[in-house]
Amino acid sequence: MKASLLAKLIPAAFVVSILCVSCASRKPPQQVLQQKYAPEKLRNDVVLLKKILETNHPSLYWYTPKDSIDTYFNATLAGITDSLTLPAFRNRLSWLISKIKCGHTAVRYPAHYGRASIQLRGQQFPxxxxxxxxxxxxxxxxxxxxxxxxxxxxxxxxxxxxxxxxxxxxxxxxxxxxxxxxxxxxxxxxxxxxxxxxxxxxxxxxxxxxxxxxxxxxxxxxIPITPKKDTGTARRRRPPGNFVPPLTRKERKQAERTSIRSLSIDTTLSTGHMRLTTFSNGHLRRFFRRSFRALRKENIQNLIIDLRENGGGSIAISTKLARYLSDHTFKVADTVAAQSRRFRYGRYIHPSWIYWLSMRVTSHKKDDGRYHFGYYERHHFKPLNKNHFNGQVYILQGGFTFSAATMFISEVKTQNNIHVVGEETGGGNYGNSSVHLPAIKLPNSKMMVVLPMYRIVLDSTCTKDGRGITPEIPVYPSSVDIRKGIDSKMQKVKDIISASQRTP
Known part of the structure; x- marks a missing residue:
């Protein structure tokens, strides 16, 4: 009887203890946002960060020499003399990380701070x-x-x-x-x-x-303004005659997909407009199949691909799009190499075991001492025959065109029928550091730092000048266009297409 009662009490006590710990660990948002961390703990985080980057970052000294990186780390450590809030510490880390000149190596707040900042919205510039x-x-x-x-x-x-x-x-x-x-x-x-x-x-x-x-x-x-949180009260108080029913689950998913990718066709200009805000999510392979089939059926001669909001995503997906347009076989890159396959500080890198396993399978050490992702270095991708687009292509790019989006443009930009319009990309023309992107979680502050694992050299014959891809047809913003609501880049392409149709 006693044993039976004990057997019942132990699980109950365990559940209660977990709940107590959970409740105790949830601090009020204001306390989370204002919490300060001791300087010695923050300096320990910076020291650990340097060790991890030196061990695993593939391009730590690609643009900034080692002695300069050491100087920046020393300056950061010397500047932490008092307790700091997470925003103050984040600014010091961001300044430090920016010196590496790697767009994928970025600082992120821990999840609990992000939740608190959403719950307690502060004032801001209006x-x-x-x-x-x-x-x-x-x-x-x-x-x-x-x-x-x-x-x-x-x-x-x-x-x-x-x-x-x-x-x-x-x-x-x-x-x-x-x-x-x-x-x-x-x-x-x-x-x-x-x-x-x-x-x-x-x-x-x-x-x-x-x-x-x-x-x-x-x-x-x-004066500053405090953003208002939509609590749903306004919706509940609307008169019945103005009631707008909520979107169904299917409609929400469709809206989400449309925000990621869309295709519209203007038959009068024989032009398709494809907008892609990412190369991840959105069932893009299926979207490409349907889109290029529709372009073929309508005998469309011009295609505008808008990548101005595209910060990258899957290399496999961006390569798939390139195969619908390319007139030649191509490689993803000349070099895709990692500094190491070991995760000496794996307890601070999340999720380390997935990337450790993947790198063991896909990369191999070469004479230069680095671990190469051989598939992307050697494999030549062939153009797709089915629904391949052979008309004029206009790619809109800008500062946020980054990572896999820049890699896609690099693969097709030299073709005679492909024209790049807009501003310099944010992604590097020579290459970048990416492929696998785990996060370093610093133990004391819990701040996150994205850690790219591979250095990518897209075309080794290019000059490593640290610039993005420059457009064939540059179009820059202006206050007049902004005031009038004119999309100057899109308008430029439409003018070119209209002029080509008037030319005998």
């Missing part, structure tokens, strides 16, 4: 801003925020910092491939308020200088 070079132009204001500053207005300074000072400070905390700073500009444009706050903190007000419609520089004072 304007959305498009940036390029040293230019800053308003593209919108926060919902419900009333401002005299309208879309297309040129900004010259914020709180006494001119545009060069603002962007240069934000650039210091963003990693990119080599010197392709257009990636940094585009990343800032995606969320200017968050990048401003990460770099400069929260100000009680913002003195914004701008150019008015008469070309005169003026100034106005803005």
């Amino acid at each position: 304007l959305s801003i498009k940036t390029w070079a040293d230019s800053m132009v308003i593209i919108g204001t926060a919902p419900g925020y009333d401002s005299i500053l309208k879309r297309g207005t040129i900004i010259t300074s914020i709180n006494g910092r001119n545009t060069h000072q603002l962007l240069d400070s934000m650039f210091q905390l963003i990693s990119t491939d080599g010197y392709a700073d257009n990636f940094k500009s585009q990343l800032i444009s995606f969320n200017f308020p968050a990048n401003y706050r990460s770099t400069f903190g929260l100000d009680s007000s913002y003195l914004v200088r701008y150019i008015d419609t008469a070309g005169v520089e003026k100034e106005t004072l803005l």
